[in-house]
Amino acid sequence: MILGNKKDMDHAFFGQPKGLAALVGTEFWERFSYYGMRAILLYYIVATVAKGGLGLSQTTGLSIMAIYGSLVYLASVVGGYVSDRILGSRRTVLYGGILIMFGHISLSIPSAGIVGLFASITFITLGTGLLKPNISDMVGKLYKPDDLRRESAFTVFVFVTNVGAFISPLVCGRVSSSYNYHVGFSLAAIGMFFGLLFYYFGGNKTLGEDGAKPSDPLLDGEGKKVTFIIIAGLIVFAGILAVMKQMNVLTVDNFVSLLSVVAIVTPIIYFVIMLRSKKVTPDEHKKVLAYIPLFIGAVIFWGIEESGSSVLAIFAAEQTNNHLGWLNIDPSWYQSLNPLFIMLYTPLFVLLWSKLGKRQPRTPKKFAYGLFFSGLxxxxxxxxxxxxxTSAKINPLWLVGSWAIIEIGEMLISPIGLSVTTRLAPKAFGAQMLSMWFLADAAGQAVNSQIARFYTPGNEIAYYGTIGLVAIVASVVLLFFVKPIIKLMENVE
Known part of the structure; x- marks a missing residue:
């Protein structure tokens, strides 16, 4: 009797492999910790010291929140490399989770102050960069390429991820309001600790040897080259900071601006390298060119979508009527709207695309429509x-409506963009092209970290109106380029 592959035989978790339970549990708690922290971080940064905050200006706080998100997505590129070439996904995810937990602990210490904030940014940025891309990769490795359960597994994975992101602002936000911010950050740390327990003990029992070793380990001599590049990069960066210090311009705002430049320049360098590479065939060259306008559209979209934890968070706290009779809404609760609408919209869009079949809009049109909704x-x-x-407290339904609209845009851009990125990737740059999708979010938030400084009292109409119109104009321009883009894409859809 010939036994089937072990992956085929494993149906212990509701018809799925047992390893999926460990990975889903880990991701649930990781997203709980991250979104719980993010829901209250801006309020902690701008609150006065007397109210338990850091007392930084609103402008600085908005910039920090935007660049924080940008760095997380930049670090995802590094996380993929570390997993593939050095540690393997199993250890990369574990170390990432430990760093994330220490990041939340840094914020939970009342005496840490501004040092705790920047320690947290460092730990959580690196930790999320190591964990986030690799845990998704591990889900895929649970299945053979032709296993029909793969799609439903990712559906479960994404849904549970959003459940964690939905619950955490409600819990951490209420606790921070009832007690103090540091208790809220402590809950985020505890959440990540639970995630590590799920991963370590559940993973050891169910994941076997999958991801235990790097898929493309460094060859002899490559390790020294990588080490040299890292050290050289750190020395250059430290040198720039030293020069800024000598010139008395090393401020929090200028440091954020420096990081913004890095986040914006990085994808530009990637595009130049791919377009000039001899490894890219003429047909692949066309596909990279087709990807550029889609990438720019994604940058604009993510710059608006990621405003939920910055600009809209300020609006929720200062210009929204959160006291509706018996219901007192904590401003941090609005952060739950993003995952809530994703959970509500996902089955609707799956049904829509299934019904339309070949009649559904082509990818560039979906991007254009997504940009339109983001501007709207x-x-x-x-x-x-x-x-x-500007002094009135508005009905919270305006904010709910804004989130409801932007999430339509996300359903038109986020899953579609991830798919088309993999399809347009040159063979020689397959993994790096996938990193470009994360870099679109990083660049969008980097831009946001600069323009958020114009969000000042009395300037709200100009801010929302200008950015909204830019997105809508970009959507119209993209519609004019649909045919040339499709021609460059050739048979890719």
């Missing part, structure tokens, strides 16, 4: 301010 979400915010003024 910001233009909606102009209406209540125009009607009631």
């Amino acid at each position: 979400s910001f233009l909606l915010m102009v209406i209540p301010i125009f009607l009631f003024g």
